[in-house]
Amino acid sequence: MGSTEGLAEWVRRAASGETSAFSELYRRTRPLVARLMAGFAPLDSDEVEDVIQETFVRAFRALPRLKEAGAFEAWLLSIARNRARTRLERKASLRRLEDDISDPEPETVPALPEALQLERDIEVVRQLISELPDGEEKRTVQLFYIEGELSAREIAEQLGVGKSAVTMRLERFRGRIKRELLRRVLAGRWE
Amino acid sequence: MRHLDDEALSALARREPEAVKYFREHLATACEACEGFLATHSGPDVLDGQVDAVLLALAPPRTDAPLDEVGFARVRRELRKPHLDTRRWGLIAGAVAAGLLAIIVVPRLRQGGSGVELGPASQESGVKGQVGRIALELAVVAKGSDGALRRLDPDTLVDSDDVLLLRYHATEAGTALLFQRRADEEPQLLGTFELEAGTHDLRGPQGLSGVSLEGESGPLTLWLAASPAGLEPSPDEVKRVLVGEGERWEQGTLAVTRFDVRVRSGQNPR
Numbered sequence: 001m002g003s004t005e006g007l008a009e010w011v012r013r014a015a016s017g018e019t020s021a022f023s024e025l026y027r028r029t030r031p032l033v034a035r036l037m038a039g040f041a042p043l044d045s046d047e048v049e050d051v052i053q054e055t056f057v058r059a060f061r062a063l064p065r066l067k068e069a070g071a072f073e074a075w076l077l078s079i080a081r082n083r084a085r086t087r088l089e090r091k092a093s094l095r096r097l098e099d100d101i102s103d104p105e106p107e108t109v110p111a112l113p114e115a116l117q118l119e120r121d122i123e124v125v126r127q128l129i130s131e132l133p134d135g136e137e138k139r140t141v142q143l144f145y146i147e148g149e150l151s152a153r154e155i156a157e158q159l160g161v162g163k164s165a166v167t168m169r170l171e172r173f174r175g176r177i178k179r180e181l182l183r184r185v186l187a188g189r190w191e
Numbered sequence: 192m193r194h195l196d197d198e199a200l201s202a203l204a205r206r207e208p209e210a211v212k213y214f215r216e217h218l219a220t221a222c223e224a225c226e227g228f229l230a231t232h233s234g235p236d237v238l239d240g241q242v243d244a245v246l247l248a249l250a251p252p253r254t255d256a257p258l259d260e261v262g263f264a265r266v267r268r269e270l271r272k273p274h275l276d277t278r279r280w281g282l283i284a285g286a287v288a289a290g291l292l293a294i295i296v297v298p299r300l301r302q303g304g305s306g307v308e309l310g311p312a313s314q315e316s317g318v319k320g321q322v323g324r325i326a327l328e329l330a331v332v333a334k335g336s337d338g339a340l341r342r343l344d345p346d347t348l349v350d351s352d353d354v355l356l357l358r359y360h361a362t363e364a365g366t367a368l369l370f371q372r373r374a375d376e377e378p379q380l381l382g383t384f385e386l387e388a389g390t391h392d393l394r395g396p397q398g399l400s401g402v403s404l405e406g407e408s409g410p411l412t413l414w415l416a417a418s419p420a421g422l423e424p425s426p427d428e429v430k431r432v433l434v435g436e437g438e439r440w441e442q443g444t445l446a447v448t449r450f451d452v453r454v455r456s457g458q459n460p461r
Contacts, residue, residue: 023258023263026258026266030256030262031253032244032247036247045389049262049390053262053265053266053269057269060270071237073240074240075237076240077237077240077243077247078233078238078243085233104233108236121241125246126249145249146249146250147250148247148249148250172230174242174243175227176221176226178226178242179221179225179229181238181241181242183218183219186211186218
């Protein structure tokens with residue numbers, strides 16, 4: 001998180017048309033997007049590459065309209081998640097080809113809390129993980145988020161469960177974290 | 192009791208006081224319905240990205256990764272395509288493309304009477320040729336005798352004890368022929384490879400394929416020539432195309448990327 005301001009500076013430079021800033025943004029943030037994609041077990045490696053590419057194409061196209069340079073990382077990850085979900089829903093025939101989950105409009109992305117707040121959020125999440133009852137969900141969350149090495153597919157293999165079971169566990173846990181962060185946002189960050 | 196739904200999420204995104212007040216209290220305790228909804232729906236704002244940023248920050252920090260050049264080349268290529276967005280973006284995308292030439296292993300490509308699409312750089316320079324069905328890009332990494340890997344730019348000086356590893360991006364599956372040429376000699380076929388769509392290391396049946404430079408010195412050219420499965424030309428036909436003697440490729444199915452290095456012999460100091 002300490003590199004947030006450094007990233008924002010590259011965002012500003014890219015938005016002003018500085019060529020090298022785009023490759024630097026890509027270099028810095030691609031691993032994060034790829035790691036996010038590693039949680040979508042039903043996507044194969046080619047689909048993951050396609051989603052990563054689509055994410056950056058969308059983000060770079062819209063970058064000059066991004067009002068808050070400091071929100072780039074969260075905005076990029078939001079786009080990536082939307083692209084992955086759209087891909088999965090189309091794959092499962094739940095979504096028509098022309099239908100698309102819309103990404104957050106760059107003009108309306110608000111300023112995000114400072115790094116200190118994010119550090120607090122991380123501590124809250126660590127606490128929530130430690131409070132999870134011992135079991136498969138906790139093990140899955142630890143392997144994917146705390147150890148951060150294995151993909152959801154690899155975790156499924158290691159735990160001897162289906163790919164979608166791992167993705168569902170991660171999504172369920174993530175829903176809990178999202179509720180907690182939303183509550184915190186509602187409790188003060190917008191007021 | 193109200194739970195989160197599309198309408199409530201929109202109200203929260205608009206910061207409607209009543210919705211904010213209600214859900215601030217409601218979400219203070221675990222709610223399976225709301226958590227399930229949040230897990231499968233985007234927003235409000237970039238909350239999803241914030242959540243993912245926090246979660247991904249839990250893992251130990253990783254070492255600084257080098258630029259994934261092939262991946263960035265794909266992004267750059269997409270950005271070059273016409274898009275309904277602003278004229279301003281077009282200028283920026285162009286700047287990205289131009290800047291990337293300095294760092295990406297863009298194969299130096301040649302075109303002649305063959306009419307063969309020789310890869311992305313010919314598009315950048317405005318040369319029009321028949322468009323092959325496979326678009327092919329190539330990145331080359333040198334593996335030194337100490338096992339260290341380093342990315343190569345075209346025309347880089349390499350050592351004779353290096354091994355060159357090739358990574359390609361192909362838009363379609365197909366078959367590729369790998370040729371090398373020393374100085375002014377004839378191109379020499381090194382092998383035939385099955386290509387998969389996407390980004391992959393060049394692999395033969397025995398595994399990862401490397402080009403040994405042992406015993407080489409001076410300029411060396413590598414070509415990877417790809418065609419869709421079932422449309423493979425013979426090695427001799429491809430060879431003629433590589434040296435500019437081929438006849439016009441009526442089907443326009445061959446894509447060729449070229450990479451040049453200069454090899455210094457092992458006796459010379461680095």
